[in-house]
Amino acid sequence: MEDLNFLYLSSLVRKAQVGDSDAFAEIYALTYKKQYNFACHYLRDEYLAQDVVQDVYIHALKHLGEIKETGLFVAWLNQITFHMCFDLCKKKDRNYGEINPLALELSEDSYIDHNPEEVTENRDEIRRVQQAVNALPPPEQRAIVMRFYNDMQIEEIAKATGVSRSTVKRQLLSGRDMLQKMLE
Amino acid sequence: MKSFDYQMDDKKADELLQNVFRTAGQTPNTVPFDKLLLRQKAKIGNLTAARNIAIMLLVLVFVSPLFFRPAVKDVHGPEIVADSLKEDVLSITLTDQGTGVYFDGIYAKDDSGKIIKPSSCNEDRSVITFAHPEKSLNIYIPDNAGNITHALFTEK
Numbered sequence: 001m002e003d004l005n006f007l008y009l010s011s012l013v014r015k016a017q018v019g020d021s022d023a024f025a026e027i028y029a030l031t032y033k034k035q036y037n038f039a040c041h042y043l044r045d046e047y048l049a050q051d052v053v054q055d056v057y058i059h060a061l062k063h064l065g066e067i068k069e070t071g072l073f074v075a076w077l078n079q080i081t082f083h084m085c086f087d088l089c090k091k092k093d094r095n096y097g098e099i100n101p102l103a104l105e106l107s108e109d110s111y112i113d114h115n116p117e118e119v120t121e122n123r124d125e126i127r128r129v130q131q132a133v134n135a136l137p138p139p140e141q142r143a144i145v146m147r148f149y150n151d152m153q154i155e156e157i158a159k160a161t162g163v164s165r166s167t168v169k170r171q172l173l174s175g176r177d178m179l180q181k182m183l184e
Numbered sequence: 185m186k187s188f189d190y191q192m193d194d195k196k197a198d199e200l201l202q203n204v205f206r207t208a209g210q211t212p213n214t215v216p217f218d219k220l221l222l223r224q225k226a227k228i229g230n231l232t233a234a235r236n237i238a239i240m241l242l243v244l245v246f247v248s249p250l251f252f253r254p255a256v257k258d259v260h261g262p263e264i265v266a267d268s269l270k271e272d273v274l275s276i277t278l279t280d281q282g283t284g285v286y287f288d289g290i291y292a293k294d295d296s297g298k299i300i301k302p303s304s305c306n307e308d309r310s311v312i313t314f315a316h317p318e319k320s321l322n323i324y325i326p327d328n329a330g331n332i333t334h335a336l337f338t339e340k
Contacts, residue, residue, distance in 0.1 A: 021205065025213030028201050029220040033188055036197075040190035050192065054200045054207075061208040159189055 006071055013070040016061075024064070028057055031074065034162060035081045041160030042085040042150060052088060056081045075138065082142050089150065097149045098126050132182040140175030143168055194221060258282030261333035262325045265310075273303070274316040274337060276323070283328035285310060292323040 009030060015023035035056055039049035059080055067073060089096045133144055142161060146152045147168075152160070157168045192200075198217035205212040213220075262280040269275075278285050287307050292300045292314055300321070302312040314321060320338040327333075 019210070021211050021213045022215045024210075025201060025215065025217060026220050028204070029197075029217065029224060032197055032200075033191065036192050037188035037190045046190060046192075049190070050196065050200060053192075054203055057201070057204040058207045061204055061210060 006074070009073060010070040013064065013067065013073045017064050017067070017070075024061060027073070031077060032057070035077065037162075038078070038081055038160045039085055041152070041156055042082075042146065043088065048088065052081065052084050055084055059084075078142075079138050082138070082145075086145060086149075097130060097145070099148055129179070129183065132179050135182060136175055136178055139171050140178060143171035144175040144179070147172055194218060256282075258327065258329035259331065261331035262327050263333070264325075264335055267337070269316055272316050274314045274321070276312050276314075276335075278310045278312065278325060280327045282331075286326045286328050287312070289326040290324065292321050294321055295319045 009027065012023045012027050012030075016027060032053060036049055036053050039052045039056075040046055043049050043052065056077065060077060067076060086097070133141060136144065139161075143157060146157045146160065147154070154165050154168045154172075158165045161168070194217070201217060202212055260280075260282060262278050262285045264276055265279050266277040267275065285307075287305050290302055290305070290312055292302075294300060300314060303315050304313045306312070314323070316337070320336060323335045323337060325333045325335070
């Protein structure tokens with residue numbers, strides 16, 4: 001993905017918005033590998049990841065016309081993939097996402113020792129936290145959800161999102177700070 | 185090109201794309217998917233080659249001072265550091281800060297114009313000797329850059 005030429009991609013999005021199927025196919029060819037890699041890491045299932053990738057691009061094709069800033073297409077696509085993965089996990093497990101990340105030690109690996117049920121007693125509180133998590137900027141939101149809702153290690157998040165470990169740590173810390181402020 | 189942990193094979197990826205067009209009710213792509221991938225690889229290959237060449241040129245620019253020394257022109261002839269006359273043997277010690285003394289080119293002329301070669305030449309110690317004639321002796325000492333030092337030795 002680092003080799004993506006965003007200006008070129010942006011021009012392809014504009015062509016695809018007026019119904020150019022070849023342009024959309026080229027967009028897909030340029031971006032599907034990253035989306036698939038992310039979905040595989042998140043879902044830990046290559047077949048489910050294929051289904052998600054297909055749904056992501058169906059959604060993207062149907063809603064392509066809504067994009068005003070074509071340069072933000074990749075960020076938009078990343079968010080669709082992330083939300084579809086999250087929703088799929090939620091469908092499989094009703095309690096998925098019902099943890100208060102602030103109750104865990106975000107910056108330490110020791111969070112694994114906590115029993116999530118201990119910190120999910122108050123349903124209203126959980127709903128409030130979920131709303132706050134949803135309000136986070138996409139990078140922080142993804143990092144927090146993948147780390148604490150999806151039990152992914154920092155290394156794994158870094159591989160899934162294509163950033164360094166230190167970037168993931170920074171996103172987790174800033175996500176926690178933002179959550180704290182929102183929930184005060 | 186960044187490599188990912190999980191990779192879908194091209195055939196499956198194409199299959200998903202066709203499903204996407206079908207489900208969204210759009211006409212499929214006319215350019216085959218494998219050609220799109222090849223085109224991308226070629227583009228990325230060109231970018232990678234251009235990047236590598238740029239890096240090599242940059243490295244060359246930085247390391248070139250290690251290999252090329254600026255040429256300093258040698259315009260000074262050899263110098264005579266010391267001379268002595270013992271038992272009719274004139275001994276001369278030479279030095280040259282530039283390209284070095286060209287010992288094979290050293291000669292002398294006596295009063296009659298006769299050319300005399302050094303009777304001995306110790307390049308390690310930079311010392312040459314002449315059998316001193318009865319009268320004066322013009323000695324010509326060249327260096328490797330073509331500069332010549334002329335010295336006149338007269339009988340004491």
